[in-house]
Amino acid sequence: MGLTKTEIFTDEQNKLAIQLKAIAHPARIAILQYIIAAKACICGDLVEELGLAQPTISQHLKELKNAGLIQGTIEGVSVCYCIEPTAWAALQKEISNLFASYKDPNNCC
Amino acid sequence: MGLTKTEIFTDEQNKLAIQLKAIAHPARIAILQYIIAAKACICGDLVEELGLAQPTISQHLKELKNAGLIQGTIEGVSVCYCIEPTAWAALQKEISNLFASYKDPNNCC
DNA sequence: AATATTAATCGTAATATTGCAATATATATG
DNA sequence: CATATATATTGCAATATTACGATTAATATT
Numbered sequence: 001m002g003l004t005k006t007e008i009f010t011d012e013q014n015k016l017a018i019q020l021k022a023i024a025h026p027a028r029i030a031i032l033q034y035i036i037a038a039k040a041c042i043c044g045d046l047v048e049e050l051g052l053a054q055p056t057i058s059q060h061l062k063e064l065k066n067a068g069l070i071q072g073t074i075e076g077v078s079v080c081y082c083i084e085p086t087a088w089a090a091l092q093k094e095i096s097n098l099f100a101s102y103k104d105p106n107n108c109c
Numbered sequence: 110m111g112l113t114k115t116e117i118f119t120d121e122q123n124k125l126a127i128q129l130k131a132i133a134h135p136a137r138i139a140i141l142q143y144i145i146a147a148k149a150c151i152c153g154d155l156v157e158e159l160g161l162a163q164p165t166i167s168q169h170l171k172e173l174k175n176a177g178l179i180q181g182t183i184e185g186v187s188v189c190y191c192i193e194p195t196a197w198a199a200l201q202k203e204i205s206n207l208f209a210s211y212k213d214p215n216n217c218c
Numbered sequence: 219a220a221t222a223t224t225a226a227t228c229g230t231a232a233t234a235t236t237g238c239a240a241t242a243t244a245t246a247t248g
Numbered sequence: 249c250a251t252a253t254a255t256a257t258t259g260c261a262a263t264a265t266t267a268c269g270a271t272t273a274a275t276a277t278t
């Protein structure tokens with residue numbers, strides 16, 4: 001075990017879980033916030049900005065990339081990261097649906 | 110290692126990460142959707158509904174409870190679960206802020 | 219070409235997560 | 249009280265995650 005039983009759930013549930021998991025880490029939240037806050041793309045000031053080692057940051061960026069939430073373009077020696085607008089908007093909508101489906105308290109608890 | 114360096118990040122980032130992590134599993138997404146879809150509170154039809162063993166469901170419910178996202182009230186032999194409205198709304202707002210902070214594509218990537 | 223700079227990859231240790239069988243707990247009901 | 253029902257807890261095996269040192273890869277600069 002130690003293995004999520006993905007075959008039991010719908011593709012939508014699995015995909016949402018994967019993308020939420022990508023965001024569900026303080027370092028990756030911080031990375032996303034930093035990328036968003038910078039008006040331009042971020043060319044890897046992240047190592048200095050956060051207090052984590054370079055391989056660790058690189059790994060977190062890879063996970064965000066794998067989840068499709070950011071994209072990186074090579075700019076000479078460095079790499080520029082920014083939000084992937086389509087996936088970002090899609091995830092926003094998906095999460096919004098989940099939360100909005102809960103209307104008012106049933107006050108039975 | 111294997112341990113998130115929480116001291117590096119803000120309380121907000123850590124709390125958001127914890128609550129997102131609670132949702133970031135297909136079983137827990139399915140549980141939340143089922144609780145929401147039922148107009149009344151759910152008294153453990155979950156084991157039959159999802160294809161997971163009873164201890165596994167119980168554990169997932171515990172995690173959602175620990176994250177403050179659901180609450181359970183004892184109803185005789187069984188337990189009724191429903192969304193915790195305050196935490197649910199707060200998390201919705203927090204996530205909404207994160208996503209909304211990204212305006213338009215900077216098209217520099 | 220040699221060196222510097224930046225980021226990715228590999229390998230590894232520590233810890234966390236997932237899932238379940240077995241068991242425990244707690245409340246009904248006969 | 250004995251038994252049934254519903255849920256929680258414990259213990260464990262398999263796997264995943266987190267973090268980083270060491271190394272590699274790739275492009276600039278001298």
